[in-house]
Amino acid sequence: MADNIIWFKGELIPQSQASVPVLSSTAQFGLNVFEGIRCYWNEKERQLYAFRLKEHFDRLQTSCKLIRIECPYDSNQLEDALIKSIQANEFKSDCAVRMTLFVESEGSWSTEGGSVGMFVAPILRTRVQLPVKVGKKACVSSWERINDNCLPPRVKAGSNYINGRYAHMAAIRGGYDLPIFLDHNGVVAEGAGACIFIVRNGKLITPPMAASILESITRQTLIDFAGDLGFDVVERDIARTELYVSDEIFFCGSAAEITPIVSVDNYDVGSGAVGPITNGMHARYLEITSGEIEKYRNWITPIY
Ligand code: PMP
Secondary structure, three states: OOOOEEEEOOEEEEHHHOOOOOOEHHHHHOOEEEEEEEEEEEOOOOEEEEEOHHHHHHHHHHHHHHHOOOOOOOHHHHHHHHHHHHHHHOOOOOEEEEEEEEEOOEOOOOOOOOOEEEEEEEEEOOOOOOOOOOOEEEEEOOOOOOOOOOOOOOOOEHHHHHHHHHHHHHHHHOOOOEEEEEOOOOOEEEEOOOEEEEEEOOEEEEOOOOOOOOOOHHHHHHHHHHHHHOOOEEEOOOOHHHHHOOOEEEEEEOOOEEEEEEEEOOEEOOOOOOOHHHHHHHHHHHHHHOOOOHHHHHHEEEOO
16 A cells, blocks of 8 residues: 555554554544545646545534534544645546544543544546456345444444445455345345446335445435436335346445446346446546536536
């Protein structure tokens, strides 16, 4: 891993010099919340754009509120830290930024009012080249998605990802690439680190907010622009076997962008190849994120 410069508690330092105490609540209990934010390079304008910062910062504040940790920064300060961390590395190509608030004081899982630190760590990460020709093989996991009455998926906390860990490890060991979670009601929820859309008869369908999902910014983005390409989006429960009879399926997320799924539990999705709607949505998504569509330029923030 490159020893990039990170923003760490107000200072710009090499990542290798940042540390957290071993007895901190973040180290012991995973008491942290975070955002994964993508920035896309626009070669024509020679500018790097961060995507939907307002929505990421709002979600970070929501995560803090629910898990009851104090966010010491407002949106302007969060934006400033993000911009400075990227500028310090002089990144002039696509990158991803991890922004994490962590409880650094010693305490139990229930201690409130602990001191909260933040790091903002950019890494270079290129976008997927289109059209994507090879899709992923998914399985329905035997691990159930966490739900709102145990570990709310709405909170983007590090500890939630242990649920994803079990499902993802089992999928890989079973010969698949990725898991799909059902929720406690037995309907399709999401992936281990991404939301899911299926395509049936030209319609895009995605599970509703109450189906144990993270309030994904990419999911909302796709809902917001799908109409431009002539697609209706329906938010409703999806039954397991609907996955097997879908025409196309894809995951979506800031990191995942749009990830085509070509089989589920060894049932081919549609023809078993990456579908045209999946690639079409992906192409439009990348145009929007890199600032090429005028109508959506209010979603992007220049870094330089
Ligand atoms: N669900 C989960 C569990 C995730 O970890 C992610 C990645 N943040 C997503 C969905 C997609 O969210 P977003 O589009 O905001 O990146």
